[in-house]
Amino acid sequence: MMNVYLDNAATTQLDEEVLAAMMPYMAGFCGNPSSVHRYGCQAKAALEKARKKIANLFKVSPSEILFTAGGTEGNNMLLRGIIEAMPIAHVLTSPLEHLAVRMPLEALAQQGKIQLSYIGVNQMGEFGLDEVEAWLKTHPHALVSFMQVNHEIGNITDIEAIHQLCQQYGAFLHSDTIQSIYSGLLDCLPCDLALGSAHKVHGPKGIGFVYISGKVAVAPLITGGSQELNMRGGTENVAYIVGMAKALEIVFRDRSKVVAHLLAIKEHMITLLKSHIPDIIFNGHSASLTKSSPNLLNISLPGSKAHDMLVYHLDIHGIAVSTGSACTSGSALGSPVIAALQKETKHAIRFSFSKYTSFEEIENTVALLTKLYTK
Numbered sequence: 001m002m003n004v005y006l007d008n009a010a011t012t013q014l015d016e017e018v019l020a021a022m023m024p025y026m027a028g029f030c031g032n033p034s035s036v037h038r039y040g041c042q043a044k045a046a047l048e049k050a051r052k053k054i055a056n057l058f059k060v061s062p063s064e065i066l067f068t069a070g071g072t073e074g075n076n077m078l079l080r081g082i083i084e085a086m087p088i089a090h091v092l093t094s095p096l097e098h099l100a101v102r103m104p105l106e107a108l109a110q111q112g113k114i115q116l117s118y119i120g121v122n123q124m125g126e127f128g129l130d131e132v133e134a135w136l137k138t139h140p141h142a143l144v145s146f147m148q149v150n151h152e153i154g155n156i157t158d159i160e161a162i163h164q165l166c167q168q169y170g171a172f173l174h175s176d177t178i179q180s181i182y183s184g185l186l187d188c189l190p191c192d193l194a195l196g197s198a199h200k201v202h203g204p205k206g207i208g209f210v211y212i213s214g215k216v217a218v219a220p221l222i223t224g225g226s227q228e229l230n231m232r233g234g235t236e237n238v239a240y241i242v243g244m245a246k247a248l249e250i251v252f253r254d255r256s257k258v259v260a261h262l263l264a265i266k267e268h269m270i271t272l273l274k275s276h277i278p279d280i281i282f283n284g285h286s287a288s289l290t291k292s293s294p295n296l297l298n299i300s301l302p303g304s305k306a307h308d309m310l311v312y313h314l315d316i317h318g319i320a321v322s323t324g325s326a327c328t329s330g331s332a333l334g335s336p337v338i339a340a341l342q343k344e345t346k347h348a349i350r351f352s353f354s355k356y357t358s359f360e361e362i363e364n365t366v367a368l369l370t371k372l373y374t375k
Contacts, residue, residue, distance in 0.1 A: 009179060066210050068210055073221070085217040091143045097146070105145070144166055177191075195209065282298065301373055321365075
């Protein structure tokens with residue numbers, strides 16, 4: 001049986017360098033970073049060194065980086081926090097956002113705390129900057145939330161241009177940048193609120209960070225302790241924070257080489273799929289090497305009502321792929337992202353690559369998928 005992992009948008013393999021960086025803090029240094037004795041000071045020093053490293057990578061201040069348990073918590077912290085702390089009555093987002101963004105916003109709207117608007121998208125998952133500006137003209141001082149890289153179809157959104165519009169109209173931009181970092185698309189943080197999750201970049205699961213610009217206020221997510229500048233009470237996970245900082249350091253160190261590999265892998269798979277399944281549908285801009293993330297490819301198979309079964313059969317043969325976000329896996333309704341594209345099918349197969357993905361793995365996957373689909 002094959003052993004092929006193509007679900008890296010869900011989570012990635014832990015890098016050996018990351019594990020090595022974490023081990024001293026998992027097996028040796030035992031101090032609580034809030035303690036004042038030397039063991040606590042050792043832990044605190046490691047914590048702040050990691051914070052400074054991450055801040056330097058993204059060219060922001062260390063005081064603008066806070067640690068969380070991951071992407072879902074981070075989005076909740078940022079969205080609920082800014083709406084609570086600042087006079088924001090209107091929020092604009094897209095139907096393509098991750099549920100970690102949509103669900104908190106919809107809950108706040110149901111509670112009457114905000115008025116929530118969705119921008120329209122076409123079948124490619126696109127929306128225009130002019131539409132964003134038209135909305136901002138009638139809703140100044142609002143909050144806008146668009147992810148930079150879509151987690152299912154890989155579409156890249158120009159958040160820098162959107163941020164400029166937000167600044168022009170006194171609005172604020174939150175961007176779910178979880179999928180941006182691994183593929184080297186994020187040199188800096190051109191928004192007011194952003195976040196990252198370690199396990200998307202070959203780091204440990206259960207740790208992440210948020211970026212909060214010094215220009216905005218965000219209410220605390222968890223009270224009960226003075227940790228993280230009084231924004232998130234509770235003892236910090238020092239070993240995992242050190243691991244996340246190391247994982248991000250590796251991303252920035254190796255990104256040119258990794259992005260080139262990802263683009264080559266993706267192009268090879270697109271070519272093979274077009275050759276073996278001529279009527280295949282590539283969702284959004286996922287088949288573009290410039291308009292979508294290099295590590296994501298999303299397809300639908302015309303006439304097939306068995307996408308989930310294909311995923312199941314691929315798994316039986318040792319190939320791991322997904323039907324979309326891990327947070328919506330198993331849904332009988334299919335992918336909400338694909339549904340928003342207004343296509344006949346709500347079902348899709350997502351392939352997501354990493355620096356460890358080989359050309360042989362891609363060839364074996366396409367050969368088996370073709371065999372199962374044309375059976």
